Amino acid sequence: MAFEALSDRLGRLFKKIRGQATLTERNMDDMFQEVRKALLEADVNYEVVSQFIAEVKEEAIGEKVLDKVSPGDMVVKIVHDKMEDLLGSGDNDICFRMDGKPTVIMMVGLQGTGKTTSAAKLAQLFEKKNHKKVLLGALDVYRPAAIEQLKNLGLKCEPQVETFISDNKDVPSIASSAYLKACEEKYDILILDTAGRLEIDERLMDELKAIQEVVSVDETLLTVDAMVGQNATNVALSFASQIKVTGLVMTKLDGDSRGGAALSIKRLTGLPIKYAGVGEKMNDLENFHPDRMADRILGMGDIVSLVEEMQEKIDEKQAEKTSRRMMNGQFDLTDMLSIMKQMNKLGPLGKIMKMVPGAPNLNDEQVEQASYALKRTEVIINSMTRDERRKPEMIKSSRKIRIANGSGTTPKEVTKVIESYLTMSKQLKQMRSNPMMLRRMIRK
Amino acid sequence: MGLLKFLKEKFTKKKENTSEVTEEVIEEEKVEERYQAGLDKSRNGFTERLKKLAIRTKKIDTSYFDELERILIEADVGVDLSLELVKETYDESKERGLDNPEEINDLLVDKMFIGYANEGGSFQTELKRAQEGPTIIFICGVNGSGKTTTVAKLAKKYKDRGDKVLLVAADTFRAGAIEQLEFWANKVGVDIISKANSDPSSLCYDAIKKAQNENYDIVFIDTAGRLQNKVSLMDELRKIVRVIQKLLPSAPQESLLVLDANTGQNGIDQAKIFKEAVNLSGIIITKMDGTSKGGIILAIRKELNLPVRYIGLGEKMEDLEEFDLEKYLYALLVDSKEE
Numbered sequence: 001m002a003f004e005a006l007s008d009r010l011g012r013l014f015k016k017i018r019g020q021a022t023l024t025e026r027n028m029d030d031m032f033q034e035v036r037k038a039l040l041e042a043d044v045n046y047e048v049v050s051q052f053i054a055e056v057k058e059e060a061i062g063e064k065v066l067d068k069v070s071p072g073d074m075v076v077k078i079v080h081d082k083m084e085d086l087l088g089s090g091d092n093d094i095c096f097r098m099d100g101k102p103t104v105i106m107m108v109g110l111q112g113t114g115k116t117t118s119a120a121k122l123a124q125l126f127e128k129k130n131h132k133k134v135l136l137g138a139l140d141v142y143r144p145a146a147i148e149q150l151k152n153l154g155l156k157c158e159p160q161v162e163t164f165i166s167d168n169k170d171v172p173s174i175a176s177s178a179y180l181k182a183c184e185e186k187y188d189i190l191i192l193d194t195a196g197r198l199e200i201d202e203r204l205m206d207e208l209k210a211i212q213e214v215v216s217v218d219e220t221l222l223t224v225d226a227m228v229g230q231n232a233t234n235v236a237l238s239f240a241s242q243i244k245v246t247g248l249v250m251t252k253l254d255g256d257s258r259g260g261a262a263l264s265i266k267r268l269t270g271l272p273i274k275y276a277g278v279g280e281k282m283n284d285l286e287n288f289h290p291d292r293m294a295d296r297i298l299g300m301g302d303i304v305s306l307v308e309e310m311q312e313k314i315d316e317k318q319a320e321k322t323s324r325r326m327m328n329g330q331f332d333l334t335d336m337l338s339i340m341k342q343m344n345k346l347g348p349l350g351k352i353m354k355m356v357p358g359a360p361n362l363n364d365e366q367v368e369q370a371s372y373a374l375k376r377t378e379v380i381i382n383s384m385t386r387d388e389r390r391k392p393e394m395i396k397s398s399r400k401i402r403i404a405n406g407s408g409t410t411p412k413e414v415t416k417v418i419e420s421y422l423t424m425s426k427q428l429k430q431m432r433s434n435p436m437m438l439r440r441m442i443r444k
Numbered sequence: 445m446g447l448l449k450f451l452k453e454k455f456t457k458k459k460e461n462t463s464e465v466t467e468e469v470i471e472e473e474k475v476e477e478r479y480q481a482g483l484d485k486s487r488n489g490f491t492e493r494l495k496k497l498a499i500r501t502k503k504i505d506t507s508y509f510d511e512l513e514r515i516l517i518e519a520d521v522g523v524d525l526s527l528e529l530v531k532e533t534y535d536e537s538k539e540r541g542l543d544n545p546e547e548i549n550d551l552l553v554d555k556m557f558i559g560y561a562n563e564g565g566s567f568q569t570e571l572k573r574a575q576e577g578p579t580i581i582f583i584c585g586v587n588g589s590g591k592t593t594t595v596a597k598l599a600k601k602y603k604d605r606g607d608k609v610l611l612v613a614a615d616t617f618r619a620g621a622i623e624q625l626e627f628w629a630n631k632v633g634v635d636i637i638s639k640a641n642s643d644p645s646s647l648c649y650d651a652i653k654k655a656q657n658e659n660y661d662i663v664f665i666d667t668a669g670r671l672q673n674k675v676s677l678m679d680e681l682r683k684i685v686r687v688i689q690k691l692l693p694s695a696p697q698e699s700l701l702v703l704d705a706n707t708g709q710n711g712i713d714q715a716k717i718f719k720e721a722v723n724l725s726g727i728i729i730t731k732m733d734g735t736s737k738g739g740i741i742l743a744i745r746k747e748l749n750l751p752v753r754y755i756g757l758g759e760k761m762e763d764l765e766e767f768d769l770e771k772y773l774y775a776l777l778v779d780s781k782e783e
Contacts, residue, residue: 040523043708046514110734112588112704116620144627149620156619198734225588229520229708231735252587255671257710280617 032057035079043257045233045264048086052263056082087290088266092247092274094219096132102182102190104215108208108243109223110235111196114251116146118223118277119193120153121285122249123161125275128283132188136163137178139171139211140195150193156282171195172210179215192217208243221274223249224261232261233268240269250288251277266290331425333389333417337381340374376409380417383407392418446550447557451774478765479775482733482757489736490519491777494552498545508545509534512552520708521556521739525746529555557773560745570766571662571753572697572725578610578655579662580688580695584681584722585702586714587669590730590756592621594702595666596628597764598754603634607661612651613638614684615668625666632761635660644668644680645687652691665696672717681721698725700753703740705732711740715748726753729767733758 032053039049059078097103105122107115123134136154140146147165154161164178175192182190192211197204211217222245224232239245250262253276262273276288325335381389383406388395395403395418400411407414455476493515501508509530516526533552542548573579581598585591595611603609611629613636615621622638629636637651648665655663667684670677688695699722703711718724729752732738741752752767765771 037523040517041709043710046518110706111731112590114588143624145620145623148623149618152619225706227586227708227710228706229737229740230518231520231706231737252671255586255710256673256713257708260708
């Protein structure tokens, strides 16, 4: 990796500070140099970085008088809180209209940022989570096959989402026909997918204004590629100055860019980040949670997001049971297997590992290996008796051999599974006693 | 002699010397105009800022160099390289006793691009061709960087030069990707091979068989966008290349990474990991007209020694130009309307 991820770097820095008895002017300066560099390498806007550092520094120095708390923890907390502040606060769900008319959402953004994909993923999200009837409106009449792309993505949604297509080339009038259809056929939501454009393209900007004039657009969402560099804030500011933008969708957050743009755009435009694209599947769009994102950037994991996602995709009763048992420290091999099975439903393991506290340091190759190991583990647990799963302690050598034979593995691998179970249950206990984690769990 | 002076002399002299107006001269001027237009934002964002800084500076002190550092970082040059360039500029200007801000700016620009030029490697802009049989050009990149459009533009360029061109729609994953490339193939008037929901490797195998049997000169493979941290998708790319090499051991002649000029520091990771996977031979930087940044190409050149081969200067078909460092710099640094 050319650059360490922000979380890794800050994680290491804080470790350095944690070992020190007092917070001196000098070691703080060192740290803030590093934080500054890390933030810049994460593509946070230059101006925002300067402000951020100045503010955090001021607060840190002010709190130096406290001597009951370890200085490292204090700085972690200050940086974290500041980051949270910068990212905004609270959930940013879209408000649906209550007057019986369809809620209209318009997607705008530069070429290649993911408007079309996000439009379809939003449709899926609203259908599944909010039980709304969604119509997609294909307004990108310029890019070849953009309309087919939207239509096909709509068909990939579960349940399938219809796309309004018109032979007309006049974009505002397609928008109003789509709106008419949405009203007549009692759709709850209309999502308009517009053409990608440069913010300096006047003709296309006028087109967006015209759409907003003919249809009462409730939400205009700007898609922002998480990999974008220092240009991010210019683009957002420029769009927002020309048309009414109500929020942002951060896309490609499943990449390894740390998405510094999220930090800067929120700070400089005040626009809330509402959704986050986190993968290639239709389900891979989530509500953007600024507070949780701060945790993720700082490498503190995102257990709440994980739990929420699990609940949505898996047997809720089973999940509830498992997570309650997890939190109570009663955790056996059956639970471990059930979590693993649920994880498989959630999609790529890498995404999940990023959300689990205490496990942010896996590289992608390790994640792939873990994915394979997961399958082996499953066969091994399946070859155990019910009692063995409940009390793995009882598995001694003869049982190990039997299980290995039954699952086509080796006794060594069986031992490994049991060991990893023991580690996991130990970690869960630690997690419960981590005050930072508890604070978060209670607050939710 | 400073780079800027050299360029100014070169470009103005050339105009003076060419009294007869041949087609070549006209075409050359058109290319220069496209560079000028495409780098409009960059010129404003970078060169104009340097100029303004020089004008409002009365005395050179360390804060001047802090400002230079800021301008570089804000152009996505990256922290380490920015610090390094500014430090070199600082040291040299101290040594030579420079106190004129404009001279210091020129020095900085020299450092930036002489470094780029001196990094070695060939300066050829034309794509490398196979000695016999079809030339295979492999196009890859992250999602939304502009691969399909770039392939279309390249196809047009090579078709206009008289090559028999085959496009391979190896993005069998993204909805609408095949239709998009088919549209362009029709428009440009070149052949295309595609198969929905197929394995891209087997499609490429078929494509190369076809290219060999039907005597195509050049084959452009448009792969699906993928984020470089997805191991299995990067393996898929490796596999495509392996399959191609079974039929043509020296192919692909070029593997090019399509990079959005808006990309921040993640661009280095992209270049690095794609290079590891498919041995990139260069970069195609797209959407340059939409941003004042693009500084990432300097960092990529320095860290990975990957040159820019093509530059996307606008949305029109002819707006993809072979990357010519001198033209690029002249357009970046000099406003031809003012000269």
